[in-house]
Amino acid sequence: MSTQKKKHSLLNNAFFREIFFQVLLVTVILLFFWFIAHNTMANLDKRGIATGFKFMSQASGFGIIQHLVPYDETYSFGWTFVVGLLNTILVSGVGVILATLIGFTVGVARLSSNWLIAKIATTYVEIFRNIPLLLQIFFWYAICRSLPSPRLSWSFEDIIFLNIRGGYVPKPIFEEGFSWVIWAAILAIALTLCIRYWAKKRQDATGQQFLVLPVGIGLIFGLPVLAFLVTGSPLGWDLPTLQGFNFKGGMTIIPEFAALLIALSIYTGAFIAEAVRSGILAVSKGQTEAAASLGLHKSKILRLVTIPQAMRVVIPQLTSQYLNLTKNSSLATAIGYPDLVSVFSGTTLNQTGQAIEIVGMTMLVYLFISLTISFFMNWYNKKMMLVER
Amino acid sequence: MAVYSHSPAADLPPPKSEVGIVGWLKKNLFSTPVNSLLSVVALAFICWTLPKIAQWALIDADWFGTTAQDCSREGACWVFVIVRFNQFLFGFYPSSEYWRVVLAFSLVGFLIAWLLIEKTPKKGLVAFITVFIYPVIAYILFYGGVFGLPVIETHRWGGLMLTLILATIGMFCALPIGIILALGRRSSMPIAKSVSIIFIELWRGVPLITVLFMSSVMLPIFIPEEITIDKLLRAIIGIIFFESAYMAEVIRGGLQAIPRGQYEAAEALGLSYWKTMFFIILPQALKMVIPGIVNTFNALFMDTTLVLIIGLFDFLAVMQSAFADPKWPGFSVEGYIFVALVYWIACFSMSRYSQYLERKLHTGH
Numbered sequence: 001m002s003t004q005k006k007k008h009s010l011l012n013n014a015f016f017r018e019i020f021f022q023v024l025l026v027t028v029i030l031l032f033f034w035f036i037a038h039n040t041m042a043n044l045d046k047r048g049i050a051t052g053f054k055f056m057s058q059a060s061g062f063g064i065i066q067h068l069v070p071y072d073e074t075y076s077f078g079w080t081f082v083v084g085l086l087n088t089i090l091v092s093g094v095g096v097i098l099a100t101l102i103g104f105t106v107g108v109a110r111l112s113s114n115w116l117i118a119k120i121a122t123t124y125v126e127i128f129r130n131i132p133l134l135l136q137i138f139f140w141y142a143i144c145r146s147l148p149s150p151r152l153s154w155s156f157e158d159i160i161f162l163n164i165r166g167g168y169v170p171k172p173i174f175e176e177g178f179s180w181v182i183w184a185a186i187l188a189i190a191l192t193l194c195i196r197y198w199a200k201k202r203q204d205a206t207g208q209q210f211l212v213l214p215v216g217i218g219l220i221f222g223l224p225v226l227a228f229l230v231t232g233s234p235l236g237w238d239l240p241t242l243q244g245f246n247f248k249g250g251m252t253i254i255p256e257f258a259a260l261l262i263a264l265s266i267y268t269g270a271f272i273a274e275a276v277r278s279g280i281l282a283v284s285k286g287q288t289e290a291a292a293s294l295g296l297h298k299s300k301i302l303r304l305v306t307i308p309q310a311m312r313v314v315i316p317q318l319t320s321q322y323l324n325l326t327k328n329s330s331l332a333t334a335i336g337y338p339d340l341v342s343v344f345s346g347t348t349l350n351q352t353g354q355a356i357e358i359v360g361m362t363m364l365v366y367l368f369i370s371l372t373i374s375f376f377m378n379w380y381n382k383k384m385m386l387v388e389r
Numbered sequence: 390m391a392v393y394s395h396s397p398a399a400d401l402p403p404p405k406s407e408v409g410i411v412g413w414l415k416k417n418l419f420s421t422p423v424n425s426l427l428s429v430v431a432l433a434f435i436c437w438t439l440p441k442i443a444q445w446a447l448i449d450a451d452w453f454g455t456t457a458q459d460c461s462r463e464g465a466c467w468v469f470v471i472v473r474f475n476q477f478l479f480g481f482y483p484s485s486e487y488w489r490v491v492l493a494f495s496l497v498g499f500l501i502a503w504l505l506i507e508k509t510p511k512k513g514l515v516a517f518i519t520v521f522i523y524p525v526i527a528y529i530l531f532y533g534g535v536f537g538l539p540v541i542e543t544h545r546w547g548g549l550m551l552t553l554i555l556a557t558i559g560m561f562c563a564l565p566i567g568i569i570l571a572l573g574r575r576s577s578m579p580i581a582k583s584v585s586i587i588f589i590e591l592w593r594g595v596p597l598i599t600v601l602f603m604s605s606v607m608l609p610i611f612i613p614e615e616i617t618i619d620k621l622l623r624a625i626i627g628i629i630f631f632e633s634a635y636m637a638e639v640i641r642g643g644l645q646a647i648p649r650g651q652y653e654a655a656e657a658l659g660l661s662y663w664k665t666m667f668f669i670i671l672p673q674a675l676k677m678v679i680p681g682i683v684n685t686f687n688a689l690f691m692d693t694t695l696v697l698i699i700g701l702f703d704f705l706a707v708m709q710s711a712f713a714d715p716k717w718p719g720f721s722v723e724g725y726i727f728v729a730l731v732y733w734i735a736c737f738s739m740s741r742y743s744q745y746l747e748r749k750l751h752t753g754h
Contacts (some may be wrong), residue, residue, distance in 0.1 A: 021578060029584065044610065115418060331598060349606070
């Protein structure tokens with residue numbers, strides 16, 4: 001009796017089955033990894049490819065056209081990783097800001113009561129969402145490369161120059177005493193935050209309102225300007241000038257950066273516009289009407305009722321678009337903008353041949369960014385989840 | 390006694406300013422001063438750009454000819470695109486064998502149309518042929534080597550044909566893997582669940598380009614030396630892994646939307662886990678996520694352009710290489726516009742189709 005019961009339960013027992021399947025799964029996965037590791041060892045041995053991270057400290061021997069930190073051929077391969085990573089962060093950071101501006105403008109424009117504006121916004125979204133990003137990058141790059149030669153540059157008041165080698169803009173030079181301006185700005189922000197805290201406390205207690213916004217704007221702009229004037233304008237400009245065949249001085253915006261930035265912002269902007277539109281549409285009409293019947297002013301309805309509820313829908317989509325933009329910035333390699341993938345997984349990989357370490361490190365960077373953002377997302381979703389009765 | 394009958398006076402017509410064209414204009418373009426200003430600016434913008442674009446792309450454009458000298462260069466020169474049209478479609482596939490590609494794509498087009506159009510008989514049989522028999526036929530047609538068909542090596546495949554091959558194979562292979570991953574992620578078995586989550590998040594967290602780098606550079610190191618994998622196949626493997634993670638998330642969305650009652654009812658009937666999934670849950674969940682799957686396919690279709698970075702000649706890459714032809718200098722804008730137009734028509738119709746499906750399949754619960 002007992003043996004029969006045991007046999008029966010072993011075959012159909014859910015717990016036993018689960019254990020069996022999982023042991024099987026783990027075995028298969030371990031075998032798979034063992035297989036890969038075994039082959040890799042054998043292959044690397046035969047091809048004479050070194051392993052480990054010794055290459056990171058060897059001199060790289062190649063130049064990079066844009067570096068935010070000091071760099072030349074004598075710096076190490078490890079340093080090319082940093083240079084590439086910073087370039088990726090630069091283009092994604094600026095891209096995120098531009099895409100957000102475009103996205104919010106177009107998203108709101110799509111819902112405009114003005115028929116023409118709404119149609120133009122819709123056309124924009126439908127065109128740029130349905131064309132491959134890589135094609136758009138190539139297109140803008142072709143445009144950037146069809147600008148005139150340095151001698152025939154387009155100039156704007158002889159301060160800003162545009163030509164086939166990129167854009168040339170004045171470079172700020174911070175002289176002694178400029179740190180006071182920065183300290184003044186920090187102080188102004190801190191003061192504004194204190195005033196906001198105090199105003200909210202007072203309003204909760206007495207109902208009296210305090211106009212934080214104009215005071216805050218006044219402080220944040222006024223204090224640094226005051227400090228700037230008091231310390232005697234400690235800011236100079238290094239203007240670009242034509243010398244020989246090219247421009248010297250100033251800051252250079254390389255065409256690769258410009259093309260990538262324009263393409264990323266326009267493409268992602270179209271997706272953000274859709275997110276914004278869906279967010280605003282998700283706020284039911286009853287909410288606005290209820291707020292209006294409470295006697296709230298139109299601007300307050302927008303600020304206190306519509307936007308907070310729309311943001312609940314918009315922010316998750318927005319972060320995933322930011323993430324996409326960061327990942328898509330890796331397409332830089334197609335036009336030669338020196339981002340992480342292009343410099344490290346491209347040139348450095350070709351020079352050292354250590355594919356596993358390099359592709360692995362590159363993937364880990366993106367993975368780290370993605371996971372950090374998705375943790376933030378989960379936290380935000382939990383915090384913002386509708387508390388339902 | 391007099392009978393008073395009251396008949397109300399006829400309704401006055403609405404004021405002229407509120408109906409017709411004037412009313413529409415007033416309501417939609419000039420409702421407020423700000424709106425009026427915006428309308429005028431937008432109108433000016435359209436009147437300024439549209440004629441210029443039309444002039445360049447259509448009126449001043451050159452359509453006929455065979456060489457670059459046939460272009461007046463006053464407007465667009467579509468001769469560039471027309472002359473190389475076959476190359477954009479087939480890459481470097483020998484022209485005497487074009488019929489094989491055309492036949493293979495017509496066949497799949499026919500099969501898919503059969504499946505999509507309602508009221509066609511024997512859908513089950515046709516689906517079986519599409520999924521299990523057609524791939525063999527297509528492989529034989531594309532690659533050759535049997536029945537006297539000459540072998541066409543994969544490095545000669547290219548153009549729109551390669552784009553379609555990458556996207557469809559990626560899609561069809563990713564679907565079953567995606568289903569298993571989605572089920573694994575919702576499973577009660579902790580190890581199966583974490584393996585699925587790690588797999589999905591790993592691939593979703595990295596850009597496709599690094600996946601393609603990995604499959605083209607690292608894959609040959611991972612497998613025994615005796616086996617060489619074709620470059621195209623390596624790219625396809627990368628795409629399948631990448632795509633299955635996205636597919637899994639789409640399908641998970643469908644699985645989550647199935648009410649608990651469905652699972653409980655299946656359990657009450659005594660169905661096993663796999664029977665529950667295959668006969669009760671998945672049919673409903675997959676139907677629900679068809680629009681999502683179409684959208685994923687759309688994204689993949691656009692993403693296949695990235696294979697040009699690892700040296701495959703897809704539609705965009707063939708165009709890029711055509712720009713390098715010294716006989717045809719400076720036609721990149723025409724080329725990009727043509728490629729963009731093809732992608733746009735395909736992707737826009739697909740996204741419209743998915744919206745239509747969404748409305749049609751939205752039967753509610």
